[in-house]
Amino acid sequence: MSELSVLDSRDLPELFAALQRHGFRVVGPTVRDGAIVYDELVSAADLPVGWSDEQEAAHYRLKRRDDDAVFAYAVGPHSWKRFLHPSSLTLWRARRTAAGVTIETPAEELPRLALFGVRSCDLHAIAVLDRVLLGGPFVDPYYAERRSRAFIVAVNCGHFSPSTCFCVSMGTGPKATFGFDLALTEVFEPGRHVFVVEVGTDEGAEVLRQVPHRAAEPWERAAADRVVETTAARMGRRLETAGLKEALYANLEHPRWDDVAQRCLTCGNCTMVCPTCFCFTVEDRTDLTGTVTERVRRLDVCFTTEFTYTAGKPLRQSARSRYRQWLTHKLGSWLDQFGVSGCVGCGRCITWCPVGIDITEEAAAIRSASELGERTR
Amino acid sequence: MAGRRRKPKLAVWKFASCDGCQLTLLDCEDELLAIAGEFEIAYFLEASRAVVAGPYDLSLVEGSITTPEEVERIREIRRQSRVLVAMGACATAGGIQALRNFADIGEFKRAVYATPEYVRTLEHSLPASAYVPVDFELPGCPPSRVQVLDLLDAFLHGRRPRIPGHSLCIDCKRQGIVCVMVAEGIPCLGPVTRTGCGALCPRYRRGCYGCFGPMETPNTESLSAWFTHRSGLAPERLMPLYRSFNAAASAFQEASARYATPDQARQATETFWARAFAKRENPDGGEQAPADDQG
Ligand code: SF4
Ligand code: SF4
Ligand code: SF4
Ligand code: SF4
Numbered sequence: 001m002s003e004l005s006v007l008d009s010r011d012l013p014e015l016f017a018a019l020q021r022h023g024f025r026v027v028g029p030t031v032r033d034g035a036i037v038y039d040e041l042v043s044a045a046d047l048p049v050g051w052s053d054e055q056e057a058a059h060y061r062l063k064r065r066d067d068d069a070v071f072a073y074a075v076g077p078h079s080w081k082r083f084l085h086p087s088s089l090t091l092w093r094a095r096r097t098a099a100g101v102t103i104e105t106p107a108e109e110l111p112r113l114a115l116f117g118v119r120s121c122d123l124h125a126i127a128v129l130d131r132v133l134l135g136g137p138f139v140d141p142y143y144a145e146r147r148s149r150a151f152i153v154a155v156n157c158g159h160f161s162p163s164t165c166f167c168v169s170m171g172t173g174p175k176a177t178f179g180f181d182l183a184l185t186e187v188f189e190p191g192r193h194v195f196v197v198e199v200g201t202d203e204g205a206e207v208l209r210q211v212p213h214r215a216a217e218p219w220e221r222a223a224a225d226r227v228v229e230t231t232a233a234r235m236g237r238r239l240e241t242a243g244l245k246e247a248l249y250a251n252l253e254h255p256r257w258d259d260v261a262q263r264c265l266t267c268g269n270c271t272m273v274c275p276t277c278f279c280f281t282v283e284d285r286t287d288l289t290g291t292v293t294e295r296v297r298r299l300d301v302c303f304t305t306e307f308t309y310t311a312g313k314p315l316r317q318s319a320r321s322r323y324r325q326w327l328t329h330k331l332g333s334w335l336d337q338f339g340v341s342g343c344v345g346c347g348r349c350i351t352w353c354p355v356g357i358d359i360t361e362e363a364a365a366i367r368s369a370s371e372l373g374e375r376t377r
Numbered sequence: 378m379a380g381r382r383r384k385p386k387l388a389v390w391k392f393a394s395c396d397g398c399q400l401t402l403l404d405c406e407d408e409l410l411a412i413a414g415e416f417e418i419a420y421f422l423e424a425s426r427a428v429v430a431g432p433y434d435l436s437l438v439e440g441s442i443t444t445p446e447e448v449e450r451i452r453e454i455r456r457q458s459r460v461l462v463a464m465g466a467c468a469t470a471g472g473i474q475a476l477r478n479f480a481d482i483g484e485f486k487r488a489v490y491a492t493p494e495y496v497r498t499l500e501h502s503l504p505a506s507a508y509v510p511v512d513f514e515l516p517g518c519p520p521s522r523v524q525v526l527d528l529l530d531a532f533l534h535g536r537r538p539r540i541p542g543h544s545l546c547i548d549c550k551r552q553g554i555v556c557v558m559v560a561e562g563i564p565c566l567g568p569v570t571r572t573g574c575g576a577l578c579p580r581y582r583r584g585c586y587g588c589f590g591p592m593e594t595p596n597t598e599s600l601s602a603w604f605t606h607r608s609g610l611a612p613e614r615l616m617p618l619y620r621s622f623n624a625a626a627s628a629f630q631e632a633s634a635r636y637a638t639p640d641q642a643r644q645a646t647e648t649f650w651a652r653a654f655a656k657r658e659n660p661d662g663g664e665q666a667p668a669d670d671q672g
Binding site: 032078088299 | 653
């Protein structure tokens, strides 16, 4: 284990100040409209200090705590894709002038972002996006630019959502093991409130140097370990992934797809909140006079009919075929395409589906049917 | 555009309506000059008394068809128009006045007018498409400025208008709005409603009222069952939920018929809940979704 340091909770504002001095715009958790969302943070005072959440399928409630815990919540409605793979992006603008057509690319200088409070599942989600958007023959320059300039402050999970989180079974948490500049573990015990800090990169070390800190005592290391061990041990929900892809492929006509299609609203919330769903569409926006055209990229999801509109009609018309596309892509064909699962077990799709459709439950139902089939065969 | 010989003639027509759609067009303040520059405004009484005779290249129709005279007038407008676009909930679905379709028009007449015999009106308030072929429909009560402009723009440049049919939820999420249904337990029609308004109500922490009518593949049965079984909505409140500006849009009409009386509403949602939600097996013994008690 690498060098661990300790940052007193009173010095958290110093970490903010150090990041800002380095030129970062800090984005991270804050309370807004009844949830802990990710937004720009002006100072440490914007953090959800003393707030927690309660999550179930289709249910999220903010909860007040009677202490000053900073990271006592599970992942909320937003993910970091909001900043790294924005929902709307103007790619270029064409202008017709007397001299011909000129193309302008928006020249705004992107701020360097410090992503503050990234959970382990979300580090994995960012790694998935890296594979998808940077790893293939076509590198997405918009993502690359944002991603390469981002600084990541990870947080090991002391608080999680028992009925929606399932990172342990996905091998994606609760401890941040890679992909961060700094990783914090909040150790909150009566009379003591500190952050045990692990440095992941040179730039992380440089930022930490500007913040009051000291070497971690053995008890603090042990306490930090206990935080993630307790979370891992208490996580009840799981998704059995061994052989799942094969089970899904073998059951494309399973009646369970009809069953879930009765409930599914094809509203697209699950894909929109998923930290790894990357699909987008590209639109050209003209102006009335025909002198300016903008090419805009917008996040899109496989639950719309437009998504598969080909030669006069959508290919995936039924809710059944659209839900099946989503689930089999996340848990099956993603592996064929990108070598990893498209699901990192964050549970967002479970919480934010308005009718509580649960990806782990649906996958398990298909799988158990498949195993039943094998046994009786 | 180069090569265009004359400006296309634009006409804006009013039927049974509140003028809100036409106001949306007038509300395009920054673009009005461009509109007047690109189109010959041939008929738009709300903006100008000057009237140019037909035929027209593009007719925007506001309002529903509610009288025998209006039936004749919409037919004549169709004859005079190269492209006819129905604009707004009235012209595309009959509007709020289509509530009459669910009742006895004679009774209304007797209740409201001293001399009901003088009133000559049709039994139903119907969209333009009930009487004439319509080339395109712009949803919304009122339609969105952005979509009205996109339609004009698309017409000028010969492309398909970009008026998506998907749920409102997708635009809620694009904007990073926290879902009022999940985070506050407020029944929201967004999942079955077509996008277009920019998620106005959820942005102000209210449930969607369905102003833009049904989305492309609305599942009102599932959402309604969730409302009554998890969001704490009384079954008798389902019918009025679907019976507003787009009451006569077919998916909402079907839904309100399904929940027409409190008894029917209770039975229909209970049957659906039992079939689709309650009976699903739970293979790994995980917990079921709890009651969402915040109503
Ligand atoms: S599929 Fe669901 S649980 Fe998995 S990463 Fe996406 S939102 Fe999270
Ligand atoms: S599940 Fe759907 S939205 Fe997500 S990446 Fe796959 S196709 Fe795209
Ligand atoms: S699974 Fe849930 S969130 Fe996803 S499209 Fe269906 S109803 Fe919407
Ligand atoms: S607030 Fe309404 S429209 Fe927005 S995501 Fe939630 S259910 Fe959908």
